[in-house]
Amino acid sequence: MQGNTITVRDSSAILATNKLIRNTYILLSMTLLFSAVTATLAIALRLPPITNLIATGGALVLMWFVLPRTANSSAGIGVVFATTGLLGLGLGPLLSMYLSLPNGPQIVATALGGTGAIFLGLSGYALTTKKDFSYLGGFLFTGFIIVLLASLLNIFLGIPALSLTVSAAVIMIMSGFLLYQTSAMIHGGETNYVLATIGLYVTILNLFTSLLHILGFASNE
């Protein structure tokens, strides 16, 4: 009897995990498409670079203050779309800048393909091996704070080598976050697909912009 109860609980936990993963990836793909639309809109309207700052600020306010209150209701999905739409809008001027370079379309396409390959590879690895990457949490958050401090310093110093180092560090940290977040979905660290989606989205966005920066630098542009 007890054995049967454990089996029922195990299977319901597996079903809940599968549902969480499925819902997260569906919402993630929809938000990525939506932000691609808003980024295209920003490029078409030739929005100024300051758009990035304003849109990112707005998205952070939504993520920090609105999303935690709405994550357990249907309104949370609307907030996720608003956040990712704003982040896509902010990405537009950056993409315009890269696309205006002589080999800009190639840089953007390579960054896009590279981000996709890293995301699929690491998510696939975490999902198939089912390893627990929860031990990475402290290391990744500390690393990210160091990166933020270095970025803050470099706004006023403007050292290209430091900027490049920060981008390389962000790629490594975001790769770790992909493993950490995917593992959290499998092992119960994250049970809300709205929050899981926004976490993965921000990771992918950071990965993409850092890769864009490194590839732009590598092409001597």
Place this chain on the structure above:
Amino acid sequence: MELASKIGTAALLVAMLIFLIPQAKNIYANTRKGTSSEWLSFAVIICGIFFFVLILTKFV
């Protein structure tokens, strides 16, 4: 970068630091410690990413 844009970006980064530092402290204190083999496998993955990015730079 214009001065206003620099100040705006700096303000955004400071806000992120203020928001993230308490969370990072909490996560750092409450996450389990990884074994040496776990850290080694993570290091191998990161090396793989590093070489992948290096290959990507050859395409542009």
